[in-house]
Amino acid sequence: MKFLMQSPPGPRVRMNDKDVDYFCGCCYLGLNAYPDMVEAACRAARTYGIGCGTSRAGHGNNPVLLDVEARAARFFQAEAALYYVSGYLGMLILLQGLSEDYDVIFCDAASHYSVRTAAAAAGKSCIPFAHRSPEDLRRQLENHLQSGQRPLVLTDGVFPISGEIAPVADYLEVVSRFDNFTICLDDAHAYGVLGDNGRGVRENFHLEKEPNIYSCGTLSKAFGGHGGIITGTQAFIDRLKTKSDVYYASSAVPNPSAAATACAIDLAGQNPHLRRQLWQNVALARNEFRRLGFPLADTPVPIVALHSRPDVDLEKLADVLFTDRNKVVRYVAPDAYSGVPAGGAIRIAIFANHTEAQILALVQDVREIIDGE
Ligand SMILES: Cc1ncc(COP(=O)(O)O)c(C=O)c1O
Numbered sequence: 001m002k003f004l005m006q007s008p009p010g011p012r013v014r015m016n017d018k019d020v021d022y023f024c025g026c027c028y029l030g031l032n033a034y035p036d037m038v039e040a041a042c043r044a045a046r047t048y049g050i051g052c053g054t055s056r057a058g059h060g061n062n063p064v065l066l067d068v069e070a071r072a073a074r075f076f077q078a079e080a081a082l083y084y085v086s087g088y089l090g091m092l093i094l095l096q097g098l099s100e101d102y103d104v105i106f107c108d109a110a111s112h113y114s115v116r117t118a119a120a121a122a123g124k125s126c127i128p129f130a131h132r133s134p135e136d137l138r139r140q141l142e143n144h145l146q147s148g149q150r151p152l153v154l155t156d157g158v159f160p161i162s163g164e165i166a167p168v169a170d171y172l173e174v175v176s177r178f179d180n181f182t183i184c185l186d187d188a189h190a191y192g193v194l195g196d197n198g199r200g201v202r203e204n205f206h207l208e209k210e211p212n213i214y215s216c217g218t219l220s221k222a223f224g225g226h227g228g229i230i231t232g233t234q235a236f237i238d239r240l241k242t243k244s245d246v247y248y249a250s251s252a253v254p255n256p257s258a259a260a261t262a263c264a265i266d267l268a269g270q271n272p273h274l275r276r277q278l279w280q281n282v283a284l285a286r287n288e289f290r291r292l293g294f295p296l297a298d299t300p301v302p303i304v305a306l307h308s309r310p311d312v313d314l315e316k317l318a319d320v321l322f323t324d325r326n327k328v329v330r331y332v333a334p335d336a337y338s339g340v341p342a343g344g345a346i347r348i349a350i351f352a353n354h355t356e357a358q359i360l361a362l363v364q365d366v367r368e369i370i371d372g373e
Contacts, residue, residue: 106152162303190204223265325365
């Protein structure tokens with residue numbers, strides 16, 4: 001089925017000419033159409049125009065872009081931040097910046113395209129390890145790393161379809177026996193969501209002080225804005241700027257989007273109740289779908305994946321939900337995206353501003369469709 005969004009994304013949208021409850025995408029904090037953000041975008045467009053016209057390393061820098069970085073540094077409690085045009089490019093930027101620090105890449109086999117693209121571009125040997133398996137990581141390190149070589153471990157922080165969290169603390173234990181190691185996370189689905197303050201998987205595992213674990217993320221998902229973000233010490237961010245051709249040879253996020261994003265970062269920082277509300281909604285959805293017999297881990301990740309099982313045709317279930325029940329969930333076929341669970345899955349995205357009634361109605365509809373009523 002083809003879908004056309006005819007309104008801002010959020011818990012209730014206009015799609016294919018009808019009003020529906022929306023459980024797709026990544027609007028986790030529910031900010032995408034927030035009035036202050038829209039106003040900020042309009043003001044920035046009037047003051048600075050739409051695009052910068054050249055890269056930030058040349059003459060394309062401006063106060064809006066610097067403002068995003070200052071606010072992101074504050075949110076992530078870091079000295080500095082680097083803001084770039086798409087979260088997809090984050091791992092590429094990290095690997096370019098760190099290129100002198102690693103010899104062999106070890107990459108979770110189910111990693112996102114962004115991670116695989118960056119690994120391929122690094123021009124070093126890349127060994128996959130079994131999805132979320134510290135044991136296999138250990139095996140691959142033993143088999144492929146020669147004495148004196150420095151490993152780099154790559155993974156999604158949260159996997160976008162399954163909603164699983166990478167066991168980063170276990171990876172750290174496995175690699176920390178090497179003198180020099182690096183771990184890099186694509187934390188696109190955890191920024192704004194995981195950790196007491198929404199600082200992502202490193203905060204979730206209390207690993208923020210680990211000097212060898214880096215992460216990149218996006219402001220296009222939970223924050224409802226646009227663009228990728230990396231935070232760290234001033235020296236580290238300066239190093240990324242000099243070593244990354246993405247930074248010095250591409251245009252920045254357009255000014256209206258950047259200004260809205262700056263506003264979103266402050267909204268997320270000043271309104272922790274949004275994250276608490278999100279976690280509450282996630283717990284409700286996970287509990288209720290568990291009662292329907294879907295095995296689901298007890299985590300605050302707002303991606304609830306219904307795995308394939310013999311008595312349910314997942315694709316048909318998603319179709320009927322849209323056609324007859326006015327609800328949108330995403331069916332993902334086995335090879336249609338990175339990291340899809342075996343047999344495909346229905347990906348249900350939960351937002352802070354879904355109502356309890358919306359979540360319960362979705363569960364009830366799924367129950368009725370499965371039971372054939
Ligand atoms: C793990 C992961 N990284 C990066 C991205 C891309 O981020 P952006 O949309 O900001 O380019 C996605 C998008 O779906 C993703 O799932």
